[in-house]
């Protein structure tokens with residue numbers, strides 16, 4: 065099963081490799097930005113439409 | 119060569135735009151690329167004529183995260199329960215870094231989202247469920263989330279709880295919407311902040327909390343006595359403060375982590391990479407530790423504002439950023455030369471933009487009263503230091519310059535004028551006004567400092583630290599001066615005072631006996647009887663509002679709870695209390711906002727003249743005309759409009775009545791007491807309540823019909839009714855004492871941009887300001903956009919997106935306010951100076 069840590073968008077925290085940030089580029093009609101959401105490294109990625117294999 | 123030609127072309131086109139006074143295009147052409155990108159990137163959060171702009175969505179991530187933890191901690195002390203919930207939000211809410219940005223922090227999970235505070239009022243939660251256009255996709259799923267949320271919070275919100283303890287009759291009248299507005303809870307409020315204390319850093323405050331807890335725990339292990347019993351309740355409050363302060367530090371660290379990740383893995387431009395690393399360093403430093411430079415001080419400030427707004431709807435933004443950040447600007451730009459002026463201006467401009475982009479859902483009635491903006495965010499500039507010396511600094515100038523470049527309608531500025539303000543700073547104020555921003559409003563600092571001492575007994579050194587608590591009311595930013603909760607409900611629809619005096623306390627619009635029965639006016643012997651009825655109605659209206667709000671204030675720690683605000687309030691940290699608890703030393707700084715005030719003087723004057731002095735009409739005829747909404751009485755109505763004396767024309771007949779009304783209110787303001795046993799002075803101003811109440815105030819003897827807009831200012835003459843020129847307006851307004859006759863008085867004036875162009879224009883304005891100051895007025899603000907531009911903007915709103923006007927205590931983009939408000943602004947008399 066693919067998990068977040070297998071994804072290019074996952075960046076593990078230095079102080080805790082089991083947790084990290086899912087970092088994504090977003091372009092909306094007015095501005096572009098990078099967004100971060102905390103995720104567990106072992107979170108199931110099979111249903112994530114943004115998964116990109118490392 | 120090619121480059122210099124291009125520059126010349128750009129310069130000449132800017133000159134042409136300046137000559138045409140198309141300041142919005144001048145701004146676009148002269149601001150940096152970064153500011154241009156950030157300014158255009160903002161999602162408009164203020165409602166356009168009462169409705170949210172397409173694309174704006176309500177944030178559902180925030181409440182879901184909050185409620186998860188809230189329910190887990192059910193049964194704990196409310197402050198502690200909320201602290202856990204807030205910490206969970208701050209640890210998990212999506213964060214983002216916009217391209218080119220340097221200041222971090224947003225309330226919500228995406229730039230187009232607005233948040234709301236579901237713990238405040240059930241009615242608002244229901245309104246969101248039914249509000250079209252703001253529900254995120256997939257709509258069905260979102261509606262289910264909202265329905266569950268409404269089910270859970272129905273009956274549990276702060277106002278639901280308050281309603282259960284209110285006198286039922288007070289509750290019905292208060293909720294009728296006719297006599298006032300607002301909510302007596304800190305769920306919809308605003309708070310003064312003491313940055314001298316906050317800038318110690320969260321780690322230092324945490325150490326203080328820790329120390330207090332240790333002392334207390336020791337006492338609890340000691341001799342049993344009644345003295346130690348209240349200490350048990352303090353411990354969970356301190357724990358709550360710890361939880362939110364630590365969460366605030368972690369929230370900043372999340373930005374630091376994201377900025378480092380972007381610098382190391384995403385960014386190819388070396389300059390931006392440097393910026394991202396600087397952002398990371400900044401967010402690792404603040405709010406944990408004191409700021410060391412301008413970027414850190416601005417960032418610290420913004421984090422505090424964001425964290426406060428995760429806790430509650432702060433509808434205003436009491437602040438004095440030039441005073442707070444000035445020393446850091448001086449160090450970076452003038453002493454260490456770490457930043458160029460242009461780089462500093464980019465940071466200052468972004469500070470305005472980051473504030474402007476904040477969006478918090480407001481119910482429809484509030485959106486109509488505050489068209490085009492999220493809240494009245496009036497930042498205070500200039501003024502004096504606690505020792506009375508001039509406090510203006512380079513940041514005062516930088517904010518004025520940045521404002522002209524980014525042209526946001528929110529925040530706006532209120533400038534504390536005093537006799538020692540340098541000419542170069544006055545010129546900056548004037549340039550902002552000349553560029554049509556409608557701000558800064560000009561405040562008379564010596565008058566307002568004296569007023570602050572007079573009404574509440576704040577020591578003069580503390581009074582001199584004042585900031586605009588909302589649009590108008592000064593509040594000191596000191597340990598005992600800070601006001602944690604503007605009791606927003608003490609906002610009176612004052613036109614009801616005369617309306618009820620003429621209808622024996624009955625409200626003909628909402629069809630209900632509201633005020634006391636003061637007698638049928640047909641039976642009144644003379645004007646004194648009418649005036650006596652007016653006084654009784656005035657007292658009743660103020661009493662019901664103040665009573666309700668006082669109760670809301672003392673119950674707030676029990677019904678709502680403010681862990682974060684308490685953690686940044688020195689007196690709350692010291693005493694282990696909720697910041698809103700009036701027993702912790704709050705000196706009191708309450709006021710009653712008086713919407714639709716001037717109608718009283720004009721209406722009383724019309725009746726005095728036509729019914730009692732000249733006996734031209736009987737009271738019977740007047741009441742018949744009013745009851746018919748003047749329909750069938752047009753000739754008589756025009757007589758009342760044109761020939762009755764009107765406030766603002768230096769006419770003692772009506773001006774004396776205005777003064778008499780104010781003195782009655784001032785007497786009563788001292789009888790009304792706040793929970794700190796201090797006074798409740800009146801502050802006449804309107805926001806855009808003059809439009810909101812148009813359909814709630816019936817016909818009046820000044821010739822106004824039900825549905826007509828009410829007068830726009832707190833002491834501004836009716837639109838088009840000031841016939842004698844600007845000095846006559848100032849003279850009328852100078853007939854009462856701006857220290858002892860009320861808290862502050864809003865005066866709108868429209869000036870001609872053509873007349874005020876060039877150096878001559880500045881000198882004319884300066885002479886006008888001298889008369890204003892000599893007469894002892896406390897406030898004036900200006901619209902300086904001509905009718906032709908405003909009419910063109912009505913026809914072609916797309917082209918005039920950045921045209922700003924002063925509405926009342928705030929500015930808004932002209933295209934964002936309703937047609938009725940737009941017309942009301944155009945109708946205001948353009949005063950020629952000189």
Ligand code: SF4
Nearest residue numbers: 068071086109112114
């Ligand atoms: S949530 Fe999806 S996009 Fe984000 S890290 Fe996990 S798999 Fe990747």
